[in-house]
Amino acid sequence: MMRPFGYIMMMAAAATLTFGCQQLEEMRLLPPEQVVPPVLNPLGITELVITDDNLDETVSFAWDAADFGVRAQASYTIEAEYDDPVSGTEGTRVVISQGIAGTSYEASYEDINYMLGLAADMGGAGVPLDTPSDVDFYVSASVGTGGEKYYSEPVDLKVTVIYAEPRYPKVWVIGKYCNWEHARSQFLFSFDSNAEYEGVVDFGQNHLDYNSGTSDDAGFKLTGAASWNNATGNWGLGGTAPEEEAEQITLSVAGGNIANVYGYRYYSFAFNTTTRRLTKQVGFDRFVVKGSAIGDEEREMTFDTGSQEFYIDAALEAGDLLFGFADGAERTWLGSLTTGILDGAGANPVTAPAGEYRIYVNLNNTEERTYEFNAGDYGKETEDEEEITDPTGHTWGLTGDAINDWGNAVDTETGEAVPDTPLVLDGDYYVRKNVHLTAGEKFKLRYDNRWQDDETSENLSFGGYNGAEVGLESGRGVQLSRGGGNLHVLADGDYDIYFNESMALIHIREAGSEAPGAVTWGIVGSFTGWADGEDLEMTRAEDRNAGYYVYEGLGLTTEDSFKFRNGNAWVYDSSNQIAAGSSDPVSVGTALSLVKGSSSNDIKVAEDGTYDIILYPEQAFAYIISSGADFETPAKVSWGVTGTMTGWLNDRDILMDSEDGYYVIKGLDLSAGAEFRLRYGNNDGSRSYGLSADTPMEASPDAHLLTSGGQGRIRVSEAGEYDIYLNEEYGVMYMLESGSEAPAPFSFGIQSNITDGMPDLTMTANGEYFVCKNVWFPSGVDNWLKVRVSSNDGITWGGTYIDYDTKISAVLGGDAIVPTDVIPGWSGAYDVWFSYDRQEIYIMGPGKHPSEAAGEVSEWGIVGHFSDWGNDRMMSMERGIFVYRGLTFDTDNDSSTGSNAIKIRLGGGWDNGGNIGPSGSDVNAIPGDAITVINDGGSKNIIVPKGTYDIWFDPEAMKVWVMSSGQIPSGY
Structure with a gap:
């Protein structure tokens, strides 16, 4: 039905009046003397005694609505007032809760206690602690913003309150240490409610793993709320990377993670939200106490991440105590000039009473660091311990088919949902012992009985890697993925489950078995049976800045082989393993350059003996020395220059410094004809760069692409001083006249007819590709493009144009790609x-991925009985061949039923030119052995044994390997 235009205009005018109705109604309110205020009903109790144990209980407030003479939405506030009966001072009314639209409210004991017990000069009512006191409660009503309040008559209640920590404004310190979850982060506080925030943060036992490295999740940031909204505050690194242990950093809005800067476990930070300046006030390894009251021994205090304070239980003798920051062997002691307050150098020792006490030390406010002796809390569980063991609280738990029907099961007695089976934090692992699991029944891990965080939508579950369903074997460690596939065990039994969150590793062991080893760097090898959880644990150097781990007294024969790995298990991307770049045996005392990842070789020694092993994991470097021999820590392990100027000798390299994404050496004096290459760790391991052949080179702003492992030497054309820059990842080098402007930050970019004479359009990483979206090609002009490095003509890729949406082979140094005129409808x-x-x-075309290119066929995939010969598991390329990781087979070999039969094919079909299997007959795979295959429609099946494996395929050699997870075929 059509509405006439006049009707529409009339309704629009009515809507305008309605929009402003609150203001109009205020104009028509009854005169103040005629307004009927709300009536607060009796509370149903005559006394309220608040204790630590009942803070989560509530008081029910209900009232009759106020009458303002019109139909207006009133806003109600619950308030309280305490009048001091001794001084006769009338108190100030404090707000318990406000903005209530209805006529009832449940106020928690905790909220009531906080506002009543808080001192009057801090905005509270100032009710005496632990003393029954008369308090008047009111409900007030108002209409509109700034409207006058109309109060009920008071209802008197005798209330006993307890001490509550002040609630200061705060910023969140969120990072890998708390799994990037706001709900688990620690805070900096504004003790004066201004722009200045400070506090002590514990980055945890694995702080070096959390705050260092190159992974995307390493480090931490600060936010002004439990969100990533830039408007409320989202601060991180911007611009030039700061030096290690920087005293002060100016952060940027929406900046990057603060990583590879701070290496202590504990920090006292200050942050100004106006200047965005983060200040390191003190960093330390441990907080300790010593003195005559504890027998003159030094003891380490524990940090409670809930209250952010240190504590220790101690049976004290009457005597003295000092508290101190521990940095290796150094101590900075704190005493006291005022009871309850800690002061710095020159302060007197704290006088301790005799008896059993929990000693608390709060260091968050540097203007008022406090200590307390609390007899009542001696031996009490901390907030964290209660939280972890609470089956409905904040910890990781098991959910699944038989556990609680994925959270859908209901307790028949209580009618409430059956919670997940909780794991308890014990050292590096969340642990649940003696869990009965049935083969094939599915389960996962999730946090706090939830699948995702309601505020951030972050997935809070872990399952099979990359979404695959994974079968678990007793004694094996398996890497999981956030939001991954279902898990199941391969055999019925009672199991102990160990889960390490930081590395997403799960170990299951027969109930009662020894726990897996610590999540740290260790040695795995033939002498440990290459077993998961059995690695020889290495000890981190006491000086955390030294950066190395040690294992002493390891007996080795020339038949033994080993690798280093972190976490006591293999991970699918092999990022936690490190070993030799060469298969040659290692001589005693020789610096050993290592390779991270699956391409590394097992380490062997050249002669039998007992050895001390020293590992530098971040620098990929190790020493193997005779046990007990003196060892001098290298001053530095880095990229360096080796050549005629060093006699090409090991341990003589001219070392480079890290600067803005490059390794750099400046002012290097080179004579004409001098030759050099670049290498890591003072020796010719696999980490080196040269050229394919000896090549003369002169100073220029051009970038040069070096060859990894290349033995061709760079020959200097003219004598002079040079600045040399190296991008390690891609082998890009600049040889500049000393003092020249540094090269632009490394990037791939697009140079085209539109950008000619301007900086390139920057490409961003997207999976295995780099992409620049919405590149404009005008119609009717001669368009062209190249890909190049850092807007530099030294390294470019061109090619021969074929068509849009089609693969073009990139040619290093090739001619520009010249596309045809734009396609209509694509807008160029x-x-x-x-x-x-x-x-x-x-x-x-806009929004299209290369996988959609014309004529492109998906890569190799695995198909078999496990997938009903469909739904291929697509393989990825690693080290020049293809692999699919974590494929589980639940039964033993059975060629008669084909239950474990697999083949490899191209593009998810049999007609795409790839049908890979053995010739003649089915082959039972032996893990680790190569299987020769053919590409033919008559090829046979590979039968895989029971277990979880990585399947590797080399299409050039026509070989397939079934490997235990984390292992790679020999020679790759």
Whole structure:
């Protein structure tokens, strides 16, 4: 039905009046003397005694609505007032809760206690602690913003309150240490309610793993709320990377993670939200106490991450105590000039009473560091311990088919949902012992009985890696993925479950078995049976800045082989393992350059003996020395220059410094004809860069692409002083005249007819590709493009244009790609993709991915009985061949039923030119052994044994390997 225009205008006017109705109604309110205020009903109790044990209980407030003479939405506030009966001072009314739309409210004891017990000069009512006191409660009503309040008559209640910590404004310190969850972060506080915040943060036992490294989740940031909203505060690193242990950093809004800067476990930080300046006030390894009251011994205090204070239980003798920051062997002691307050150097020792006490030390406010002796809390569980063991509280738990029907099961007695089976934090692991699991029944881990965080939508579950369903074997460690697939055990039994959150590793062991080893760097090898959880644990150097781990007195024969790994298990991307770049045996005392990842070789010694092993995991470097021999820590392990100027000798390299994404050496004096290469760790391991052949080179702003492991020497054309820059990841080098402007930060970019004479369009990482979206190609002009490094003509890729949405082979130094005129309807905007590994360029329509390119067939995949011969598991390329990781087979070999039969095919079909299997007959796979295969429609099946495996395929050698998870085929 059509509405006439006049009707529509009339309704619009009515809507305008309605929009402003609150103000109009205020104009028509009854005169103040005629307004009927709300009536607060009796509370149903005559006395309220608040204790530590009942803070979560509530008081029910109910009232009759106020009458303002019109139909207006009133806003109600619950308030309280305490009048001091001794001084006769009338108190100030404090707000318990406000903005209530209805006529009832449940106020928690905790909220009531906080506002009543808080001192009057801090905004509270100032009710005496632990003393029954008369308090008047009111409910007030108002209409509109700034409207006058109308109060009920008071209802008197005798209330006993307890001490409550003041609630100061705070900023969140969130990072890998708390799994990037706001609900688990620690805080900095504004003790004067201004822009200045400070506090002590514990980054945890694995702080070096959390706050260092190159992973995307390493480090921490600060936020002004439990969100990533830039408007409320989201602060991180911006611009030049700060030096290690920087005293002060200016953070940027929406900046990057603060990583590879701070290496202590504990920090007292200050942060100004106006200047965005983060200040390191003190960093320390431990907080300790010593003195005659505890027998003159030094004891370490424990940090409670809930209250952010240190504590220790001690049976004290009457005597003295000092408290101190411990940095290795150094101590900075705190005493006291005022009872309850800790002061710095020169202060007197604290006088301790005799008896059993819990000693608390709160260091958050540097203007008022406090200590307390509390007899009542001696031996009490901390907030954290209660939280972890609470089956409905904040910890990781098991949910699944038989556990609680994925959270859907209901307790028949209580009618409440059956919670997840909780794990308890014990050292490096969340642990649940003696869990009965049935083969095939599915389960997962999730946090706090939830699948995701309601505020951030972050997934709070862990399951099979990359979404795959994974079968678990007793005694094996398996890497999981956040939000991953279902888990199940391969055999019925009672199990102990160990889960390490930081590395997403799960170990299951037969109930009563020894726990897996610590999540740290260790040695795994033939002498440990290459077993998970049995690694020889290495000890971190006492000087945390030294950066190395040690294992002393390891007996080795020339037949033994080993690797280093972190976490007591293999991970799918092999990022936690490190070993030799060469298969040659290692000589005693020789510096050993290592390789991270699956391409590394097992380490062997050249002669039998007992050895001390020293590992530098971040620098990929190790020493193997005779047990007990003196060891001098290298001053530095880095990239360096080796050549004629060093006699090409080991341990003589001219070392480079890290600067803005490059390794740099400045002012290097080189004579004409001098030759050099670049290498890591003072020796010719696999981490080196040279050229394919000896090549003369002169100073220029051009970038040069070096060859990894290349033995060709760089020959200096003219004598002079040079600045040399190296990008380690891609082997890009600059040789500049000393004092020249530094090269631009490393990037891949697009140079085109539109950008000619301007900086390139920057490409961003997207999986295995780099992409620049919405690159504009005008119609009717001669468009062209190249990919190049850092807007530099020294390294460019061109190619021969074929078509849009089609793969173009990238040619190093090739001619520009000249696309045809724009496709109608695309408006000239294209997405340009570049694969460095594959040396491919794609010019794709808006929003299209290279996988959608014309004529492209998906890569190799695994298909078999496990997938009903469909739904291929697509393999990824690693080390130049293809692999699919974590494929589980629940039964033993059975070629008669084909239950474990697999083949490899191309593009998810049998007609795409790839049908891979053995010739002649089915082959039973032996883990680790190569299987020769053919590409033919008549090829047979590979039968895989029971277990979880990584399947590798080399299409050039026509070999397939079934490998235990984390292992790689020999020679790759």
